[in-house]
Amino acid sequence: xxxxxxxxxxxxxxxxxxxxxxxxxxxxxxxxxxxxxxxxxxxxxxxxxxxxxxxxxxxxxxxxxxxxxxxxxxxxxxxxxxxxxxxxxxxxxxxxxxxxxxxxxxxxxxxxxxxxxxxxxxxxxxxxxxxxxxxxxxxxxxxxxxxxxxxxxxxxxxxxxxxxxxxxxxxxxxxxxxxxxxxxxxxxxxxxxxxxxxxxxxxxxxxxxx
Numbered sequence: 001x002x003x004x005x006x007x008x009x010x011x012x013x014x015x016x017x018x019x020x021x022x023x024x025x026x027x028x029x030x031x032x033x034x035x036x037x038x039x040x041x042x043x044x045x046x047x048x049x050x051x052x053x054x055x056x057x058x059x060x061x062x063x064x065x066x067x068x069x070x071x072x073x074x075x076x077x078x079x080x081x082x083x084x085x086x087x088x089x090x091x092x093x094x095x096x097x098x099x100x101x102x103x104x105x106x107x108x109x110x111x112x113x114x115x116x117x118x119x120x121x122x123x124x125x126x127x128x129x130x131x132x133x134x135x136x137x138x139x140x141x142x143x144x145x146x147x148x149x150x151x152x153x154x155x156x157x158x159x160x161x162x163x164x165x166x167x168x169x170x171x172x173x174x175x176x177x178x179x180x181x182x183x184x185x186x187x188x189x190x191x192x193x194x195x196x197x198x199x200x201x202x203x204x205x206x207x208x209x210x
Contacts (some may be wrong), residue, residue, distance in 0.1 A: 013039040080108040106130040129156040
């Protein structure tokens with residue numbers, strides 16, 4: 001399926017569940033793909049959502065979705081955003097060269113699992129968690145972003161980050177701000193312009209095998 005060059009969305013699910021989308025290109029739209037308001041238990045695989053005006057993929061107030069083999073590059077705001085959306089699984093994702101963030105997880109988007117993610121060359125952050133907790137991120141590459149590789153902010157707590165590479169970012173590889181009780185292991189954060197790992201106003205974080 002090709003859903004390109006539409007004035008608003010390439011594909012829009014509103015309060016729609018248990019759907020399967022595969023082998024989709026949704027590019028050059030305002031939003032590439034948008035799941036909104038209890039659009040849950042959907043499966044998206046082999047998706048290309050590039051060069052959209054806002055988001056490649058937006059999941060909003062929708063949980064228990066599975067996304068795999070996704071490319072969300074060169075979008076004008078975010079590659080992928082989860083807003084108030086929990087228990088989603090994202091794997092084998094490329095979110096590069098977006099104008100703000102590769103992947104943005106916010107507004108109590110909790111208990112999501114992200115594995116095998118590349119979020120590099122974005123104009124601000126590779127991966128950004130804000131007020132979102134109990135997420136698991138593993139096998140992540142977040143290199144050469146213009147600000148931070150990975151940023152946890154504002155009560156993003158009890159997250160687990162493992163097997164992370166955050167190199168050559170313009171400021172910090174990983175920045176944890178006002179977020180506690182996170183666990184980081186097997187981290188490489190080299191050749192960043194400022195700090196490899198920067199923790200500010202945060203308590204009870206555990207770092208190992210750095």
